[in-house]
Amino acid sequence: MAITRRARTVLALSITTALLAAGCSGGESDAPPESELFKNPVTLTWWHNASQDGPGKEYWAKVAKDFNALHPTVTIEIEGIETNQLQRTRLPAALLSNDPPDIFQAWGGGEIREQVEADYLKDITEQAKGEVANIGSSAEIWAVNGKQYGLPYRMGIEGIWYNKDMFERAGIAAPPTTFDELNEAVTKLKAINVVPIAVGAGDKWPAAHWWYNFALRACSVDTLKKASTDLDFEDPCFVKAGEDLKSFIDTKPFQNNFIATPGQNDPTSANGMLANGKAAMELMGDWNKGTLDTVAEDTEALNKFIGWFPVPAISGSAGDPKAALGGGDGFACAKNAPAECVEFLKYIVSPEVQKGYAETGTGLPVAKGAESGVQDPALRSILEATTGATYVQLWLDTAFGSTVGNAMNDAIVAIFAGNGTPQQVVDAMKSAARK
Amino acid sequence: MTSTNQTLNPAGGVPASPAGLRPAGRTSNRAAETRRKWYEIIGLTTPAIVVYVMFVLVPMGFAFYYSLFRWRGVGPPTEYIGFDNYVMAFQDPIFLDALRNNAIIVFGSLAIQGPIALGVALLLNRNFRGRTVFRLLAFVPYVLAEVTVGIMWKLILTDGGTFDALLRSIGLGGLVQPWLADLDLVIWTLLFVLTWKYVGFAIILLLAGLSNVPQELNEAAAIDGASWWQIQRHVTLPLLGPTIRIWMFLSMIGSLQVFDVIWVTSVPAVRSLGASATMATYMVDNGFFARLWGYGNAVAVILFAISFVAALLFQRFLLRRDIEGAITRRANRP
Numbered sequence: 001m002a003i004t005r006r007a008r009t010v011l012a013l014s015i016t017t018a019l020l021a022a023g024c025s026g027g028e029s030d031a032p033p034e035s036e037l038f039k040n041p042v043t044l045t046w047w048h049n050a051s052q053d054g055p056g057k058e059y060w061a062k063v064a065k066d067f068n069a070l071h072p073t074v075t076i077e078i079e080g081i082e083t084n085q086l087q088r089t090r091l092p093a094a095l096l097s098n099d100p101p102d103i104f105q106a107w108g109g110g111e112i113r114e115q116v117e118a119d120y121l122k123d124i125t126e127q128a129k130g131e132v133a134n135i136g137s138s139a140e141i142w143a144v145n146g147k148q149y150g151l152p153y154r155m156g157i158e159g160i161w162y163n164k165d166m167f168e169r170a171g172i173a174a175p176p177t178t179f180d181e182l183n184e185a186v187t188k189l190k191a192i193n194v195v196p197i198a199v200g201a202g203d204k205w206p207a208a209h210w211w212y213n214f215a216l217r218a219c220s221v222d223t224l225k226k227a228s229t230d231l232d233f234e235d236p237c238f239v240k241a242g243e244d245l246k247s248f249i250d251t252k253p254f255q256n257n258f259i260a261t262p263g264q265n266d267p268t269s270a271n272g273m274l275a276n277g278k279a280a281m282e283l284m285g286d287w288n289k290g291t292l293d294t295v296a297e298d299t300e301a302l303n304k305f306i307g308w309f310p311v312p313a314i315s316g317s318a319g320d321p322k323a324a325l326g327g328g329d330g331f332a333c334a335k336n337a338p339a340e341c342v343e344f345l346k347y348i349v350s351p352e353v354q355k356g357y358a359e360t361g362t363g364l365p366v367a368k369g370a371e372s373g374v375q376d377p378a379l380r381s382i383l384e385a386t387t388g389a390t391y392v393q394l395w396l397d398t399a400f401g402s403t404v405g406n407a408m409n410d411a412i413v414a415i416f417a418g419n420g421t422p423q424q425v426v427d428a429m430k431s432a433a434r435k
Numbered sequence: 436m437t438s439t440n441q442t443l444n445p446a447g448g449v450p451a452s453p454a455g456l457r458p459a460g461r462t463s464n465r466a467a468e469t470r471r472k473w474y475e476i477i478g479l480t481t482p483a484i485v486v487y488v489m490f491v492l493v494p495m496g497f498a499f500y501y502s503l504f505r506w507r508g509v510g511p512p513t514e515y516i517g518f519d520n521y522v523m524a525f526q527d528p529i530f531l532d533a534l535r536n537n538a539i540i541v542f543g544s545l546a547i548q549g550p551i552a553l554g555v556a557l558l559l560n561r562n563f564r565g566r567t568v569f570r571l572l573a574f575v576p577y578v579l580a581e582v583t584v585g586i587m588w589k590l591i592l593t594d595g596g597t598f599d600a601l602l603r604s605i606g607l608g609g610l611v612q613p614w615l616a617d618l619d620l621v622i623w624t625l626l627f628v629l630t631w632k633y634v635g636f637a638i639i640l641l642l643a644g645l646s647n648v649p650q651e652l653n654e655a656a657a658i659d660g661a662s663w664w665q666i667q668r669h670v671t672l673p674l675l676g677p678t679i680r681i682w683m684f685l686s687m688i689g690s691l692q693v694f695d696v697i698w699v700t701s702v703p704a705v706r707s708l709g710a711s712a713t714m715a716t717y718m719v720d721n722g723f724f725a726r727l728w729g730y731g732n733a734v735a736v737i738l739f740a741i742s743f744v745a746a747l748l749f750q751r752f753l754l755r756r757d758i759e760g761a762i763t764r765r766a767n768r769p
Contacts, residue, residue, distance in 0.1 A: 088723040092508045118510035202702030257594050260616035260702050268593045403507065406725035410707040417618065417708055435505070435523075435727055 042338045043075045047091065047104040049329070051080040055360040056290075062356075067347050074340050087111075095120045095334075102337035103345060106150040106330045108141035109228070109394045110401025115332075121149040122333040127342045131349050135366045141394050142330050150332030151349045154363035156286025157326035157386045158209065158311070161378070165305045166194055166280040175309035179248075182312045186253040189280050195255040198279035199416075200263025200270035205397065207258075207416045208409040209283055209325070210248070211425070212396045213311045215241035217319040221391050228399040231433040233426050237318060242422025244314070246415055255279060259417050264291045271295050275302055283311070285327065286382045290362045308378040310385050322390040327398055328366065400429070407432030495739070498732045506729035520733035530734070532709030533717040536622050540713070541690040543626045544633065545683060551630075552637030552682075557667060559638070560645045570642065577635035585699025588628045589615065592700075615701060618710040625697055625711055632696060633689070637682050644678025645671065677757040684749050691742045694719075714738045 046064065050056035057080050064076040079101070081090055086105055094100045095115070106112055106121075115121050125132075125148045132139045132148055142150035162175065170189045176182040189196040201207035216224070219237035226232050255261065255273065264271040271288070273279040275296035282288070289306075296302040313321035331348060333341040347353060351369030358365040358373025364383055365373060374383050386392070397405025411428035414420025502520055504512035524530045559570055576584065591597045592614040599611045614624045648671050656666045694715035701711035706720060718738060722731020 084724075088726070092726075092728075096508070096511075114507065114509045120509075202704045204704050204707060207704070257613040257616035259618075259704050259708075260594070260613065260621075262702055268590070268596075402724065402726035406720075413704045413707060417704070419618075419708070432725070435730070 037339055037343060038071050038073050041073045041075070042340050043077060044103055044338070044341055044344060045077045045079070045101040046344075047079050047081055047086060047094075047101040048331070049081060049083040049086050049105050050362075051082045051086075054290075054294075054362075056362040059357060059360050059362075063348060063353055066353075067344055070347075071340070071343075074344065076344070100334045102341045103331050103333050106142060106332035107398055108150065108152070108328070108330060109398040110405070111398065112142055112149055112332065113144050114401065116144040116147075116149055120335055122335050122337055122342065124148050124151070124333065124342050124345065127339075128346055131346050131367075134351070134368050135349065136368070138326075138328065138366055138392065141328065142332070150330045151345055152328040152330035152366045153348055153354065153357060154287075154330075155326065155328030155366045155386070155392075156364040156382050157324035157389055157392060158213075158283060158285040159308050159324075159382060159385065160281050160283055160311060161274060161288055161292070162281045162307050162309065163274065163277065163279075163305050164307045166192070166277075167307075170194075170280075175307070176312045177309075178312050179314050183248075183251060183253075186251060195273065195279040197253045197255075197281045197283070198261070198270035198273040199254045199258050199283070200261050201254075201258045201413060201416050202261045203263035204409045204413050206263040206270060206283070208397065208412045209395070211241055211245050211408075211412040211415075212325050212393075213283070214244040214248075214314075215396065216311075216323055216325055216393055217241075217314040217317045217321070218244065220318050221320055221323060221393075224393050228394070231400060231404060231429075233429050233433075238426045238429075239422045242412075242415060242425050245412070246422060249416060259413070264288075265295065267295055267297075269295065274306075277301075277305075286364045286379065286386075287362065289376055289379055306378055308381050320390055322388070324385065324389040324392055325395060326386065326389075326392040327395040329363070400433075403435055404429050404432045407435075498735050498739075501729055502733035502736050504729040507726050508728035512729060516729075520730045521737065523730065524734055524737060529707070529709040529712060530714075530717055533712040533714050536709075536711065537691055537693075537713050539622055540626060540629060540693055541687055544629065544686050544690050547626075547630050548634045548637050548686065549679070549683070551634055552641055553679075555634075555638050556641035556645060557671070559642060570639075573638045574635040576632050577639070579632075581632070581695035582699050584628070584632050585696045588631075589700045592624060615705065618705065618708060621701060621705055621711045625700060628700055629690075629693065629696055633686070637686070640682045641675065641678055644675045647678075648674045680753050680757060684746070684754060687745060687749065688742055691745060692738065714741070 046060075048060055050060055060080070061078060064078055068074060068076060083105075087107065091101075091104060094104075095118075100120070106115075112121070128148055128151060131151055132143075135152065138152055138155045139148065142148065142152060160175075166189065167175075167185070170185070170192045172185045172188055176185050186196040199207055199210070215238060218240040219227075219235060223235045223237060227235075227238075255270075258270075261273075262269040266272060267276065270279070270282055271284075271291050272295040274282040275292040276298075292302060292306065293299055310324060331345055333345060349367050351367050354365040354367040354370035355373035357363070358370050359375070361376055361379070364379060364386065365371070371383060374380055393399070397409055399405075400408065407428040408425060411420055411425040414424065415422070501512055503515060503517060505514040505516050505519075506512035555573060559566060559573065579587075594613060594616065598614070602608060602610050612620055615621055652670050652674070653666050656670050661669070692715055693713055697706075697711060697713050697716055698719070703720070706712045706716055712720070714734065715738065718731050718734040721727050721734060
């Protein structure tokens with residue numbers, strides 16, 4: 001008797017274990033038929049990178065709610081995930097599984113090319129023709145081989161954010177338009193004892209962006225395009241970029257020990273230095289207005305002194321002086337997402353929704369008809385410069401993909417640290433392209 | 436660690452023999468007892484074994500499998516490259532820097548934390564007013580979350596931060612250094628932070644060990660005329676041996692795998708230059724950020740292999756006496 005009872009217990013235990021194991025391997029796919037739009041109830045999962053409480057996150061929640069009110073068959077489940085976590089771990093892992101989110105953050109460039117090659121994304125060329133036309137050339141960053149796989153909702157070029165009061169005190173009449181004038185401004189700012197330029201080299205990319213800009217000035221547009229598609233870095237202009245950067249660093253325009261300064265998000269960061277009047281300039285993208293606000297001790301003062309000007313030109317260089325570096329954020333739909341996903345994507349980039357996005361002040365809209373939503377004067381000057389740019393080169397690390405991008409940024413940081421050479425940057429990029 | 440527990444469990448679960456003393460039906464009873472024993476073993480260990488296999492062994496197998504591919508984490512791995520990823524790791528100067536930094540942390544932790552912890556533990560083991568408060572204080576850093584400690588020290592040690600201000604205010608301004616920015620200095624700064632964080636653990640462990648030292652032995656030695664120092668040196672310390680060795684073991688494994696404090700305190704640029712990278716941070720930087728998943732897995736396997744060999748060697752040579760009977764074959768000695 002005793003034995004049977006124990007045997008039964010053992011049996012029960014093993015069954016429980018087996019059930020547990022089976023439960024883990026579950027995961028059914030319930031893809032609704034793509035017959036007619038908005039006929040069957042569907043749930044869209046949406047992963048975006050506005051993870052912190054604030055206007056950005058609130059706005060996306062509102063957008064999802066509005067869309068649901070418009071199309072009651074569509075329920076949207078939102079998850080906001082911090083950018084690095086989303087881009088580096090959560091999204092790649094989810095895309096490898098058979099249950100990815102339906103609509104998710106897409107950064108364009110080299111990454112979207114890889115995702116398309118792996119057959120992860122939905123071709124939206126036909127469904128989103130009108131939106132692509134309204135957005136214009138920047139939508140190309142989310143296209144691969146002439147087919148559209150995602151749409152941007154934010155796009156802007158980078159430039160130099162500066163403290164107008166400090167410029168005035170140093171006797172700098174107008175924002176520099178050439179690097180010679182920038183060097184002059186640096187000298188004048190040093191004379192009044194302020195840090196001329198803050199750089200968050202600790203996070204690598206804020207430092208690397210200086211090299212990108214020297215490359216943009218040294219290389220022709222064709223060379224840059226070829227580098228993005230073929231990962232071909234043979235052109236000597238890439239070494240020239242490093243040499244120009246090196247001589248610029250030698251003029252000591254940056255704060256001390258910049259190698260450990262973070263880029264943004266805390267008062268000791270480069271962002272914090274500019275926002276709190278400890279540095280006069282910072283090279284940064286259009287999102288900077290929002291991040292400066294969060295680290296500023298006195299937002300009112302910040303709004304009064306902050307200004308923006310495009311990256312100066314280098315006289316006599318091969319690059320197009322009106323070309324600019326930029327980048328943006330977009331969304332893409334998973335291969336097997338319901339057709340409603342694309343409709344929602346189109347809704348996000350529609351002029352009204354884009355206007356509301358612009359009003360949050362977290363970035364510049366891409367759709368024509370949303371410009372009036374941009375109220376901040378600094379953001380308005382970026383919008384004008386973006387429209388006026390002859391060519392917008394996507395951030396080089398995004399354009400070249402994570403592997404080359406990461407190796408390139410590391411090697412550029414080595415130049416900043418004083419133990420790397422311009423040639424080593426190009427060598428690192430070439431060897432990473434083979435990894 | 437796990438292997439010790441695993442083998443200990445079945446050994447502890449053999450209370451079956453007294454039943455064998457029953458006079459009648461010995462043979463059939465013994466067979467039933469054996470069967471019963473195995474039911475018990477299988478029934479009680481299956482859940483644990485299933486979890487262990489699914490979440491430890493299987494992922495380890497996958498890690499090794501993926502490490503043989505050139506794989507970017509997009510689509511299934513297809514490009515088999517044998518052991519190229521391993522060769523690549525040992526040819527990368529930054530990985531070698533990471534190995535060196537791990538070695539500094541392993542030996543630095545043992546050499547600095549050991550004596551400090553021993554001294555403090557001996558002091559706190561004496562009777563004095565407020566002893567509990569001091570014990571608590573010594574243990575506080577260990578209780579704090581790693582990320583909290585990392586951010587705290589990052590803010591203290593930043594350029595012109597609290598620490599620099601402190602040095603200047605006591606007239607030692609000349610000693611101010613870029614603690615986290617100087618590429619030669621940063622690993623020592625981090626060793627200091629790690630020591631601050633983990634010395635409390637060593638102290639608590641040693642205090643627990645000290646409470647097991649019989650008071651009678653100390654009294655006997657005192658009656659024989661031994662001084663306090665002699666008692667500590669010849670009575671307490673030898674009896675504390677097992678505790679010290681276990682702490683050394685835990686400290687070593689922890690130092691080889693250290694990640695969070697380094698990740699938070701030291702910025703990406705300094706890590707990528709090799710100055711503050713450890714094997715674990717190197718793995719994440721390369722696996723996820725450079726999106727070399729196959730390569731990242733290879734680094735993970737190397738990290739595992741080094742920790743595993745270190746653990747085995749340590750058990751074989753230093754922990755031998757303490758764990759005798761548990762994992763050695765002489766368990767059944769009379």
